[in-house]
Amino acid sequence: MTTIQVEGLTKTFITREKQPGLRGSMRALFRPLRRETPAVKDITFTVEEGERVAFIGPNGAGKSTTIKMLVGILHPTSGQALVLGKVPWRERARLAYDIGAVFGQKSQLWYHLPPADSFDLLARIYEVERATYRQRLDYLVELFEIGDHLQVPVRKLSLGERMRCEIAASLLHHPRILFLDEPTIGLDVVVKQRIRDLILELNQQEGVTIFLTSHDAGDVEVLCKRAMVINHGEVIYDGRVSTLRRDYIHAKTVSLKLGEPWQGFDGPGVEVLKHTGYGVKLKVDTTVAPIEEVVGRLLAQYSIADITVDNPPMEEIIARIYTRRNA
């Protein structure tokens, strides 16, 4: 069953520009300069029920704009979309009962009260029956492991704990689709992983469709089967994550903090991006040298105080996609 259907969706923002100085202010008052900023250009895709889809791209690519249109809080300039059979911006209030939304930068929990109170309030707002609510809450508390945090005021929770509560809160009314806009932003690696795992489990247990945006390619690798890469408002890749990884993510960056001076590394596919003092940043071409092997040899060769292995930045993945396309 198709849960999301998007066709030719476009959004162009019109902003009023003001030029600097008094002259500029006066002019802006009488004849404002209008600038058109295209945020989303003619995108088309379909999402089936139970799918886990990642919508990734660099900052400003149009991810948040797209989600806002799908949730109904932004009107498109042109194009169509159907979410659970409804046009989001026309039937926003009705649609709200069937979808959940977590916006990474915006909290929906009352800051000075414990999450339990916010949950109660949300249950009322979404008109969830008391009995259903109790069961649902127990299930979510156990799944997200937030039992210990329920009675602690939200302002005292760590970002990771808060995020788990936020996601739980968005699921109280048993939505069929969960929209997550940058849910792991600002979280450290371990916490990110945990949240990804929880969302995965939720999807597997309940079949909730997951639509996730992120500028972190790591969110994609673990959590989603399908990825859509968006850049400058256009979808430049729509396919399986495994294919994306195979075709475009060929390198990893390794950041090291050494306990001794750097003396170089002998091996193909390893490039030193920079090194200052005891810090070194390497780029490893994983098609040539498997990452485990490189890391293993580094650990054997040097005394290492800290090591981080990262995916290439989004920009690089996108650059590769463009190169491939144009080739």
Place this chain on the structure above:
Amino acid sequence: MIRYGFVLWTSARQQWVYRAELGLRCISMVLFMGVFMALWSTAFGVSGQQELAGYRLAEMVWYLAMTETIVLSTSRVFVEISEAVKAGDLAYTLARPLSYPFYQLANSLGNSAPRFLLNLLTAAVVVTLGIRQVAGSPAGLVAFLGMATLALLLDSLIAVLIGLSAFWIEEVSPAFWIYQKLLFTVGGMFLPLEMFPQWLRRVAGWLPFQFITYVPARAFVAFEPGFVLRSVAGQVMYAVVLVVLITVVWQRAQRRLVVHGG
């Protein structure tokens, strides 16, 4: 409807978290009443009269206690709303199946109600200890409670309106400042309307401000059924007007939100 009631309740409970601040607010009530009791005692003493504009000293003091109780309980929800507008957060509130302004109205009332009760108690204690008289009747008290509720409703509606104006004007605090000063003056907070010159009294009688401060306090110290009925009618009328205004303003604001994305 019940959902908004729950919002109100949650907001009221949050006041308990701020109880230290509430305690400090009580002190301002004590100071205010202390100063004005002294002021009016002197004024009455100097004038040599038992009544000024129809008010005995005790009635004057209790009048002030009541207006101050209301004013100290007024809403600051416009701050929350205007900041949400400026931060661009408002778009997200549309994702919930609730009407934002009425959500904020419930929030505001939930915020004002506990403060009102606390202020009333504090004022009553301070004044009774201060002048050892109670210048009001049980009927007056009942009328006061009912009308003060309507008054706080009006105040919350105005606060929501001020908050929403952030869509069009950058800084809303001047608007609030003007509103507050109007409450102090033509609202009859410091001086009951009986002390105004006739022309000003007539003008003030039509404005919404006196329905927030003057009429509940007056009903307490000088209960009179006709006055109460007329005043309540006025309060209700203004409440309806404000609700309509908020609905219209919000529709415009929403249009901006969904087109410009907050």
